[in-house]
Amino acid sequence: MIVGIDLGTSTSEIAYLNADGKPEVIPNLDGELITPSVVHLDENNEPVVGMAAVNKLLEEPQNTFMEVKRLMGQEKLLSARGEKYTPVKIASFILRYLADSAEVYLNEKVDRAVITVPAYFTDRQRRDTIKAGELAGLTVERIINEPTAAALDYGLENLKDIKNILVYDLGGGTLDVTVLELFEGVVDVKSSCGNNALGGKDFDELLLQSFLKKFQIKERMDLSNDIKVISALKQAAEQCKKDLSGSEQHEVALPFLTRRKSKPVGFKETVLRKDFEKLIADKITSTETQIRTALSDAHMTPSDLDTVLLVGGSTRIPFVSQFLSNTLNFEPKKFVDPDLAVVRGAAIQAGIIEGTLKDGDAIILSDVCPYSLSTEVLREGVFPRVVCDILIKRNTTIPATVSKIYVTSHDYQTAVDVGAYQGESTELAENVFLDRFRLSGIPSDLAGKEQIKIIFSYDLNGILKVEAESVSNSGVKGSITINTANAGKKQEVEIIEADLNNWNSAPNASKYKNVIRRAEKLIEDEDGDNGDDLVIENLKGALEELKMGLIHNLGDIELEDLKDNVLDVISELD
Ligand SMILES: Nc1ncnc2c1ncn2[C@@H]1O[C@H](COP(=O)(O)OP(=O)(O)OP(=O)(O)O)[C@@H](O)[C@H]1O
Ligand SMILES: [Mg+2]
Incomplete structure (x- = not known):
């Protein structure tokens, strides 16, 4: 069972x-x-x-x-x-x-x-x-x-x-x-x-803090470091909160809260529901x-x-x-x-x-999946910098697998660090760092010539697996199931993403313009209509690969292959 x-x-x-x-x-x-x-x-x-x-x-x-x-x-x-x-x-x-x-x-x-x-x-x-x-x-x-x-x-x-x-x-x-x-x-x-x-614990804490403040004013004693007193006041605060869900006021009475010169000192306070509501209003709204x-x-x-x-x-x-x-x-x-x-x-x-x-x-x-999952890439420009690039967008139906192709950023680079982040921002620092691993053994070539495929798979339990492989040498593969032990660490990164919008200026662009526009139109139209979510995700992936192929000036046979991939997905939509 x-x-x-x-x-x-x-x-x-x-x-x-x-x-x-x-x-x-x-x-x-x-x-x-x-x-x-x-x-x-x-x-x-x-x-x-x-x-x-x-x-x-x-x-x-x-x-x-x-x-x-x-x-x-x-x-x-x-x-x-x-x-x-x-x-x-x-x-x-x-x-x-x-x-x-x-x-x-x-x-x-x-x-x-x-x-x-x-x-x-x-x-x-x-x-x-x-x-x-x-x-x-x-x-x-x-x-x-x-x-x-x-x-x-x-x-x-x-x-x-x-x-x-x-x-x-x-x-x-x-x-x-x-x-x-x-x-x-x-x-x-x-x-x-x-x-x-x-959650409710925050409301208890707000009440507790207000009790401590009142006690200090009345008795001129600061009890905020007394673990036993805090424990008693916290229980009283939670009881008070619960009671106020059913009544308009509640009396807190702790006659033996602490001692002064061996005489007991108590705490007595009537809390009105509307005062409690004032305390928690910001949190709720x-x-x-x-x-x-x-x-x-x-x-x-x-x-x-x-x-x-x-x-x-x-x-x-x-x-x-x-x-x-x-x-x-x-x-x-x-x-x-x-x-x-x-x-x-x-x-x-x-x-x-x-x-x-x-x-x-x-x-x-x-x-x-309630949040976006991204990898880190070097965004080129006048001021190149490392940013997060989303593979799995938030609220994608699970399980989900998404892959993207990236290229090397340095001449003769043979390794990349593949990282994973959770969050909606493009800024690394604003997202939660999950883990990173190094993929080595990439064939040595000029910057931008070697492609690395990164695959994110998010399972039914909400757990992420990251894989990477060298496209030209598929023997080179690496993967991790995100390891919590590494979380929190930061390292240098060295992969770049070419700007996909530049496909237009690629030498073979005119030949593929029609199919690209058609795919873009379909993605635009279908987005938001959930029936074909998965197909649209596939189409996005195939389209990106074609654009990437153009940017990297792949040979005719490869480009035709990439185009066929796009057309195949489009036919699934018809
Ligand atoms: N009558 C009530 N009025 C106000 N708060 C209440 C009442 N009864 C319970 N609570 C509060 O509800 C919270 C517990 O709710 P619940 O048992 O649903 O949470 P949980 O499942 O333990 O927490 P979570 O789902 O966030 O991990 C506690 O903070 C408790 O004080
Ligand atoms: Mg719960």
């Missing part, structure tokens, strides 16, 4: 597809459906997970970890009782605890899982999630995006609907906005946009950017939407749904359980992989 796991910043859940083909959430060893994502290391350095760990937060905050999901992809070490732990290791304890709970409940071995991640998780964060699964003794069958999982849950219940849906997922640590189309059991993600550093981007990438306006799904505990804040109805001119509906929709969707995906969904409940999922 494959289980589905929602590994959340604040809470985690596990579910499976039962004999009726319906997702069912499995209770943990305490009998609860929702497990706090908190890990405590006891005196024997054994992990304690969930509510029992939450109870240790006040007593032993130094040996208790929360929100480790926020540290995924970072090279940070956590220490407890002299032992060091990676965030991945801590996350693996949560996964193992959930799997153990499922083993008890299902009375069978649980070693295969689908795990959800925020759509906007980077390549490194996805790999870390897979690693955490492996450390927990699980084979990670698939990583799927959380808002997509929520949509699967909705989709299974509404198989016959045809609907444009926006999923607004605001949890403990991340925001994801995803636009998708539901069409006779096909869940087709159109676009995804998000912020990996925004900032999400309009992600909503606009997701909609425009999906070629939709708010009026095209049929349903808005609210997912994640933080969407319980009344200000969030008010903001959404103002922004979208639309009353968002809670058609799914905001806490459990994601894990239920993970179980459905597990069922799809296993083939256990009932006939008639066939559901097909097509997801996208």
Whole structure:
């Protein structure tokens, strides 16, 4: 059996597809459906997970970890009782605890899982999630995006609907906005946009800071370095926030917060809902950017939407749904359980992989890569400089493979460094550096004469593989699956991209003008109409290769070949 796991910043859940083909959430060893994502290391350095760990937060905050999901992809070490732990290791304890709970409940071995991640998780964060699964003794069958999982849950219940849906997922640590189309059991993600550093924890932090400030004014004591006090105030802040979702005011009362000259000093404060709303307003309204981007990438306006799904505990804040109805001119509906929709969707995906969904409940999922993936190239000009050149554009349907041809930048150059970046900018510094490898053994020739083909493949888990090969000597190949260990490093680069627009001035340009114009016209017309996405991507690739061939003045036979490639793709469109 494959289980589905929602590994959340604040809470985690596990579910499976039962004999009726319906997702069912499995209770943990305490009998609860929702497990706090908190890990405590006891005196024997054994992990304690969930509510029992939450109870240790006040007593032993130094040996208790929360929100480790926020540290995924970072090279940070956590220490407890002299032992060091990676965030991945801590996350693996949560996964193992959930799997153990499922083993008890299902009375069978649980070693295969689908795990959800925020759509906007980077390549490194996805790999870390897979690693955490492996450390927990699980084979990670698939990583799927959380808002997509929520949509699967909705989709299974509404198989016959045809609907444009926006999923607004605001949890403990991340925001994801995803636009998708539901069409006779096909869940087709159109676009995804998000912020990996925004969630309920930020609201707790804002409240906590305001408490500290008030305490300092009143008692003239600065408690911001007292880890036990911070831990107590943080819990009080979260409780206050949750309470304000249901009432207009909340009283925080901590009579024994600290001591002064061995006398207890307490903290008492009434927080009004409207004061809390003022504190978080900027953070919430900032999400309009992600909503606009997701909609425009999906070629939709708010009026095209049929349903808005609210997912994640933080969407319980009344200000969030008010903001959404103002922004979208639309009353968002809670058609799914905001806490459990994601894990239920993970179980459905597990069922799809296993083939256990009932006939008639066939559901097909097509997801996208939510950000652009690029390689670094030297852009020629008066001031040559290294920039990012996109191979996989954001919101390309996955899996996707795109290749491009580049040329050498120096005379007699026999090696190139092939890098990979994630992000929308042409500026290296503004994107996330993923990894780089060196391709050597390129035949020695003048600058611009040797071609290097770079291939980016993005798989269903959202993981990237980069390959490069010398075109004239196909024995020379190299590839990497992006290695997180190298991330962050920068090196010199030496490949260039010729400016494709210069094909016009190539000696043989006139002979190919017609076919190039025709292809360009088709690309222009088809862009945005999603039916032939893949063919259009192929056409773009073939067209670029032809232009590149012209620029590099290839022989007639080769040019004719490249032209035929373009015509072949065009015929697929007719
Ligand atoms: N009634 C409520 N009002 C306001 N916030 C709430 C309420 N209930 C839960 N939350 C907040 O929701 C967050 C947890 O939501 P959820 O469990 O969906 O997140 P998660 O899955 O752990 O996080 P993520 O998906 O970002 O990794 C916490 O910050 C919690 O304080
Ligand atoms: Mg979540």
